[in-house]
Amino acid sequence: MTDQAGEAVVALEGVHKTYGSGGSRVAALRGVDLMIRRGEMLAVMGPSGSGKSTLMNILGCLDRPGPGRYLLDGVDVARLSRDKRADLRNRKLGFVFQDFHLLSRTSALENVEMPMLYHPDRITRRELRRRAEEALERVGLADRARHHPNQLSGGQQQRVAIARALVNNPAFLLADEPTGNLDTRTSFEIMDLFQELNKEGLTVILVTHEPEMSRFCSRVVVLRDGRVVRDEPVAGRQSAKELRDAFDREHPVGETLSEPSEAS
Amino acid sequence: MKFLIVFRIALRAIGRNLMRSLLTALGIIIGVGAVITMVSLGEGARAEVEEQVSRLGQNVVLVFPGARQLGGVSIGGGSANTLTVEDARAIREEIPEVVAASPEVRSQRQVVYGNRNWFTRIYGQSADYLQIRQWPLEAGRMFDEEDVALARQVCVVGQTIVDELFEGTDPVGETIRVRGLPLTVIGVLSSKGMSLMGSVQDDIIIVPYTTGFQRISGRSHAMVINVQVYDADAMDIARLKITDLLRERHRLAPDQDDDFTVQTQEEVAAMATETSRVMTALLASIAGVSMLVGGIGIMNIMLVSVTERTREIGIRMAVGAHGKHILLQFLTEAVLLSVLGGLLGILSGVAATNVIAHYAGWPAALSEQAVVLAFTISAAVGITFGFFPALKASRLDPIDALRHE
Structure with a gap:
């Protein structure tokens, strides 16, 4: 992931997307041009109805773009079959969702192993375990591998989800409101994790409606009415770690804000 | 994707709702159990009848009073x-x-x-x-x-x-x-x-x-x-x-x-065989109905399961599962459910056969054929009735499935 920084991971050219048919057609995207380079940390923002979700579904290969072109790591997504898109999601994409979307009553380790089960290459059991443990270690949860989601805090669950997203070495992480269900301090922790991963060279695309989250990114894209209305680098990018430390100073009790046992 | 993993996932899904799974499989358990019991007892009785007929003696002709009637002669009555x-x-x-x-x-x-x-x-x-x-x-x-x-x-x-x-x-x-x-x-x-x-x-x-x-x-x-x-x-x-x-x-x-009927030993034997054939057909239809009911039960619970686990399906698809992976997963679960039911049915059938044979003193011959058939049929029931729910699961749209509450 760290190689060839600057190469385009995502290239959207005049992407349209229309839902419905006949008189009730709704244009969600009306010609989006977007180039995302390796190593970027991008925030996609916009009010609801701006086409944000549609763009995310297309970027995530969950939906096909209408007219226009989408090259993911050089692969033309528009012409791929359902199964080929599934393979692409498996190998090139890591999803992080607002409500974590972990499999309940399944250990953290097995949740992280899950994407590898669908990998087109055969992966041995031993390798499966090794890579899952490695991914968990990367998000700082090596000691929680055997825990089930309901035994983990919201922040920990999101970390498991991030480990799951990382395990197949994706071209980029696609995070949809990853801090939407988390308290302030835990949000900083998760953003810190994203920043660290980004520092290691991972491309991160963050879809959010919280302006403060976009300040941790390197670039902000704002959508409105299905078009990109702003696309600029973030001036004065903030460090989530510093903000977390500042938060801890302001709330010296530190309490257990980040350790509620039941989340979601 | 390795089948062993699919198998494990299915086994765990069944174990997670053990009570529900057992109740679902009950139709199959009862059906298979009843059939094994009946066939075993019927087989024992048939062997006895055959033995008895052969013991009628060598080259024996029986002359019964009264004319031959449709559907056989009343042997026991001495009707005329x-x-x-x-x-x-x-x-x-x-x-x-x-x-x-x-x-x-x-x-x-x-x-x-x-x-x-x-x-x-x-x-x-x-x-x-x-x-x-x-x-x-x-x-x-x-x-x-x-x-x-x-x-x-x-x-x-x-x-x-x-x-x-x-x-x-x-x-x-x-x-x-x-x-x-x-x-x-x-x-x-x-x-x-x-x-x-x-x-x-x-x-x-x-x-x-x-x-x-x-x-x-x-x-x-x-x-x-x-x-x-x-x-x-x-x-x-x-x-x-x-x-x-x-x-x-x-x-x-x-x-x-x-005003009399002459029958050879072979004809009497043929009649006994015919009777057992009618009995077998009857048993087969009972088995068919119970398997149908059991199969519908499985289909029903699999549809519930697919709905309940829509989000899980969405997650699996998002991280790269193909439709056929999902299909295989749910189909395996359905087949496992019905085959486990079939196995439990065979066990209970064998147990019931032994208990009846022991306490009622009836002859019983455990029919291996019936056991194999029961097992095969329960697997087939799982495939047949599990296919539609599994297909439904495999055709879900990942975006909708992820949004499912």
Whole structure:
């Protein structure tokens, strides 16, 4: 992931997307041009109805773009079959969702192993375990591998989800409101994790409606009415770690804000 | 994706809702269990009937009173009074192919010995009946022609009688009473074995037919005439000759139907086989219905499961599962559910068979074929009824599935 920084991971050219048919057609995207380079940390923002979700579904290969072109790591997504898109999601994409979307009553380790089960290459059991443990270690949860989601805090669950997203070495992480269900301090922790991963060279695309989250990114894209209305680098990018430390100073009790046992 | 992993996921999904899974599989469990039990008991009974039919003796022709009826002849009833003792004697004396003929009369009577009594069947037969039946004696002797001619009050008894009246001691020479009529025991029949039909066959007293007709039953007509032919090749000829002889003796005009029925041992066996075939068809239809009901139960619960786990399906698809992976996962779960049901059904069927066989004393032959068939059918039910829910799951749109609450 760290190689060839600057190469385009995502290239959207005049992407349209229309839902419905006949008189009730709704244009969600009306010609989006977007180039995302390796190593970027991008925030996609916009009010609801701006086409944000549609763009995310297309970027995530969950939906096909209408007219226009989408090259993911050089692969033309528009012409791929359902199964080929599934393979692409498996190998090139890591999803992080607002409500974590972990499999309940399944250990953290097995949740992280899950994407590898669908990998087109055969992966041995031993390798499966090794890579899952490695991914968990990367998000700082090596000691929680055997825990089930309901035994983990919201922040920990999101970390498991991030480990799951990382395990197949994706071209980029696609995070949809990853801090939407988390308290302030835990949000900083998760953003810190994203920043660290980004520092290691991972491309991160963050879809959010919280302006403060976009300040941790390197670039902000704002959508409105299905078009990109702003696309600029973030001036004065903030460090989530510093903000977390500042938060801890302001709330010296530190309490257990980040350790509620039941989340979601 | 390795099948072992799919298998594990399915097993875990079933284990997660163990109670629900068990209730779902109950239809299959009951269906398979019932079929295994019935088939095993039926198989045992059929083996007995076959054995019994073969024990009818070699080259035996049975003459029943009354015309042949549709769907077989009433063997037990002696429904018409058209056969006489003289008919039997004529068959034996006038047809050279016949070596023995025994006019049979049956009665059910209370038999008393000392302070013990027993309700049993008393057969009147000729002296050569045991030869026809190829039924050896264990002790004493069979009554002879003279005993028959003089209607002597003698009898041979089956093993059950020895056990019930004589408590296992040697009964030869003792006297039993049937409605005040004393009968001297002169022989003991060998046992037919400790099984359903066997114990029924052992529960018997045989007396000279003269004694049977005159002193015990009060009947004047034979319920059946047991005829032995000297050779298997002569069966058809003997049969024709018996028919001609009896038509002549009964003074039947050419346009009149027979008032008796001649059947060979093979035909009786065929009838028994036919009966068991009808029974098998009946069992098969019961099995079919219970499997259908069980299958619908599985389909129902799989549809519920797919709806419940829509989000899980969405997650799996988002991280790269193909439709066919999801299909395989849910199909495996359905098949596992029905096969586990089938296995439990086989176990409960075998257990029920053994319990019934043990306590009711019925013969039972565990049918391996039925076990294999039950297993195969339950797997097929799982595939058939699991396919639609699995297909539904595999066709979900990942975006909608992820949003599902």
